[in-house]
Amino acid sequence: MARKYFTKATDIAKKIIEARVKEGDVVIDATTGNGYDTVFLAKLVGKTGKVYGFDIQSKAIENTQAKLRDSILLDRVTLIKDSHENIDNYVKEKVDLVIFNLGYLPGGNHEITTKPDSTIEAIKKSLDLLKENGIIVLVIYHGHEMGKLEKNSIERFVRELNQKKYTVIKFEFINQVNNPPLIIAIEKSL
Numbered sequence: 001m002a003r004k005y006f007t008k009a010t011d012i013a014k015k016i017i018e019a020r021v022k023e024g025d026v027v028i029d030a031t032t033g034n035g036y037d038t039v040f041l042a043k044l045v046g047k048t049g050k051v052y053g054f055d056i057q058s059k060a061i062e063n064t065q066a067k068l069r070d071s072i073l074l075d076r077v078t079l080i081k082d083s084h085e086n087i088d089n090y091v092k093e094k095v096d097l098v099i100f101n102l103g104y105l106p107g108g109n110h111e112i113t114t115k116p117d118s119t120i121e122a123i124k125k126s127l128d129l130l131k132e133n134g135i136i137v138l139v140i141y142h143g144h145e146m147g148k149l150e151k152n153s154i155e156r157f158v159r160e161l162n163q164k165k166y167t168v169i170k171f172e173f174i175n176q177v178n179n180p181p182l183i184i185a186i187e188k189s190l
Contacts, residue, residue, distance in 0.1 A: 009181040010101070012171055013137050014040065016185055017097060020135055024048040025096040028129075030084040030122055031055060031114060033105055035064030041099070042073040051077040052091050054084045057112060060105050084114075084122035087129070096134050098126040102150055103141030103181075113146045116153035123157065127166070127188065136186040143179035151182070158184055165190045 006012065021027060023046035029038045032053040041051045055061050061081050068074040080090050084100070100122070102114045126136050142151040158168045171183040 009139050009183050013139050013183055016137055021097055026050045026093055028095055028098040029053040030098055030100040032060050032064040033101055035067035037099055038064050038077060039067050039071050042076045053077055053079045056083050057105055059108060083118050085118040087122055088125045091129055094131040095129050096131055098136045100138045103147050116150045119150055120153055120157050130188040134188050138184045139181050141181045
């Protein structure tokens with residue numbers, strides 16, 4: 001039996017990332033959450049690569065740090081307890097990829113969520129940091145009120161990006177219930 005390809009948004013995002021990230025790359029996990037993407041990225045960039053991981057919640061940074069330590073990958077990652085909107089205060093080099101998993105920390109306080117204004121600011125700064133042919137992957141959880149606002153703001157923003165400089169695609173499940181997350185990916189051309 002063939003393995004299903006279209007399973008969930010995070011699996012599709014990982015397929016995109018696996019196709020692009022290689023040993024030695026510099027990447028950003030703009031929302032470390034429980035650390036799964038950070039560990040995944042640290043494995044892909046290898047010993048010569050670098051991962052920057054951002055989160056505003058101490059619990060997220062602690063969870064991520066523990067997973068990295070358990071996987072013996074901590075030396076490849078710089079964890080930063082700050083909002084992704086301040087990404088440019090910490091990352092001074094060009095990057096190959098930025099991933100955002102938007103919404104709230106799974107298993108955490110659902111009142112603490114990513115917000116449209118700070119996320120748009122982080123996307124703008126990430127676009128400036130991207131190398132030519134670099135990509136941004138946004139996994140957008142919009143099954144809550146702030147998530148709906150964030151999704152709408154992001155879609156408005158990326159629709160206006162210059163098509164000569166950026167290619168923007170959207171992956172969305174259209175026959176599933178309960179507002180499944182969607183993916184927006186941006187590739188920088190110039």
